[in-house]
Amino acid sequence: MKQKVLKVHKDDNVIVALTNLEAGEQVSYEGKQYILPEFVEAKHKFAAVPLPAGTEIIMYGVLVGKSETDIAEGGLLSIRNVKHAASDFITGERHTSWQMPDVSKWAGRTFNGYHRADGSVGTGNxxxxxxxxxxxxxxxxxxxxxxxxxxxxxRNKKYENQARALIDMYKSGSGIEEILYTEIDSPDTIPAxxxxxxxxxxxxxxxxxxxxxxxxxxxxxxxxxxxxxxxxxxxxxxxxxxxxxxxxxxxxxxxxxxxxxxxxxxxxxxxxxxxxxxxxxxxxxxxxxxxxxxxxxxxNTRKPAPLSKICIGLECGGSDGFSGISANPAIGYTSDLLIALGGSVILAEFPELCGVEQNLSDRCVDTESADRFRYLMKTYNERAMAVGSGFDMNPSPGNIKDGLITDAIKSAGAAKKGGTSPVTAILDYPEKVTKPGLNLLCTPGNDVESTTAEVASGANVVLFTTGLGTPTGNPITPVVKLSSNTKLYNKMNDIIDLDTGSIIEGDETIEQAGERILDYVIGVASGEIQVASVRHGQDDFIPWKRGVSL
Missing domain, CATH: 3.40.1400 (Ribose 5-phosphate Isomerase B; Chain: A,)
Known part of the structure; x- marks a missing residue:
């Protein structure tokens, strides 16, 4: 039987619903029984223990909010009873040791790319x-x-042909009802x-x-x-x-x-x-x-290149309550694999790192990098607060509707994209990646502004997770879209490339999904796989003005 609920971290005092749970339903987790006083929609959370007003709410093992009212055991967490809260952070001790994944199956593996005079290799031309x-x-x-x-x-003429067919129908006397409900076959009649x-x-x-x-x-x-x-x-x-x-x-x-x-x-x-x-x-x-x-x-033609020449940008948009459980940790494992192979990874969207700064700061390879990260996070948030905003106002209506009710909950899940490796460099927009390993790049959380910036910094493939669906792409770099849940993939598979809902369903582990994604990235980098955003010509490009954009 499919698991109905999940506690993400052993220290959490909230539990995630993996499926819709009805009011009065009894669910069990790790031997404890919960009777739910109200309906809990899939992706949302309920209290694992009574949470009196003012109680710190822990998820992913970190502070993600505080209860504003008393929440009974099994009670639904919502924007009505929870407010954003996140821990402050300091430049602390270095914790840069990590369990490097086994990459022996990729030893000697290459991709076919375009070699440049500066030593870099492109996945496109x-x-x-x-x-x-x-x-x-x-x-x-x-x-x-x-x-x-x-x-x-x-581009093909599919939609032009559809419009032309509607014009012909109107000219021949068709009414509104016929125009609205007639199926129109509109193939590309102009040979490519x-x-x-x-x-x-x-x-x-x-x-x-x-x-x-x-x-x-x-x-x-x-x-x-x-x-x-x-x-x-x-x-x-x-x-x-x-x-x-x-x-x-x-x-x-x-x-x-x-x-x-x-x-x-x-x-x-x-x-x-x-x-x-x-x-x-x-x-x-x-x-x-x-x-x-x-x-x-x-x-210039494609020629073999080592996987260390791949630079992956990590992005999420239209996130949901499953993003931090399936898609984000899956590409986090992909990131660890690529870094172990000598490649580079970019984790951006600084407003969506709020609450997990201490972990990332401690993973910086030196104190200078940790200090720069703290400075960029602090000044960014202060600029937002100066105009009446702040990182706490980052979640979108879609995020909130699908379970990300505070910025810290969203951030704790978003940071999973960065895996577990040490942070080798801190970059301010629009600096270039010059070091292998995990690079933190200061950008807004806005999908297109951040993706635009990651590519400018050197990402030659972007992994973009989504729980709600988005067509976002880039003019020069393939943007691989990954769904956090299978329902989304089945609904929007014309713009989604890979599904990680298999993790939620219990059919695949995070590690297995991460390995599958890396194999897919190699195919994309070699020009063997054309991702949906490239097929559709989704050439989104928005420079970030250093004002306030979350």
Missing amino acids: YWLVIPMVFCENRNLQVLQEALVTQLGYG KDRLFPNIDGIKFLTHAGGCGGTRQDAQALCGLLAGYITHPNVAGATVLSLGCQNAQVSILEEEIAKRDPAFSKPLYILDQQKTGTEAELLSQAIKQTFAGLIRANE
Whole structure:
């Protein structure tokens, strides 16, 4: 019989419902019987012991809240009777020893990637077209219309065909009811073209709303982010359009590129509209130079590379009460496996590390790193509080509805993505990963802003867990979507790649799922598996302005 409830950590005073539990139902856990006074929906928690008002609530072995009213044994925890609470942390002793997993089955294993002059290896081969300022977005759109379809990267016409069928129905006299309820078969009637450049995975256009009008710090951060994409191992080269007068000057971009790759040698074409003159001349030059760059970039082919050249970004979005029990610890084990193989991992979303800072601080390899982590967490939260917010306001309505009723509960589960290995480096946005092992990167919890930042820091694959479902992707890095529960996977398997609900069902251990995920990552990195976000062209790209975004 399937287990109905779970206590995540031996010290917890709450129990998680793995399935819906009716009012009056009797459930047992570790020999103790609980009679539930009210309905407890799957993913939510009930009290393992009486919790008088003011009692500290422990889950994952850490403080995640306090009871605001008396909660009887078996009583449901909700936003009506629980408030956020988290432990403070200090720069304490180093606890960097860890049980390294057995990786003998991957010994000598390789993936097929694109080798770059700086020693990095890409899991894809993309050309970028980038604006230095939002004024150039329209020119990017013109270039996109001119180049993408002609070079064989056009999208299928399924939905255009559907719209065309509806137009024909309306013209022939069909009414609203018929239009709403008629099944329309709309296959792609335009045959897909062969790519002119088979070794180039696509041309990506990174439109954004920045570059001018903000602070000089915003401009510097944007240039650093764009430099991270230009120097990324998944990028073959780039075309950059500048207006000329914006805060985000080309000279700053060039400085940021040099920081990340002092011997930068990729093809890079920079055009300044105010120097060039007419729009027609600017776009003509951009098309010619981009085409020339594509010819050169197409010469690179996939070749074997060690798994140590993989850098995984860890992300979660649309999380639920199962995320910290299934999907997050599963990719945490994947992280440990890759780190044991010499690879790099990025754990970000600092607002979602609230309450587990002490554990992560203690895992830092040196005191300097622990101090930097404390500083970044403290100043980030203070900035949020200064405008009437704070980390405690991080959970979304969807999170709360599905059992993550405090930020500390959400954070304790989110941190499981980082596994158990030592923390080798603390990075501030948009710094680049330079060390193997677990890197902590300061980003907001916003899915797209954080994923955008992780890729800029070097992630050439992103593992993205979700309990509610999200299509989030990235222009240049495959984003592997993993569901925390099988119900979601069955419902949205057009955008979800892997299911870890098998852990909740008791059909697979966390370790088995983690190993399965690593094998899948190797297939993705080799170009053998195309993830849903890539198939759908989900090219989400949002730079983070260093204001308050949780």
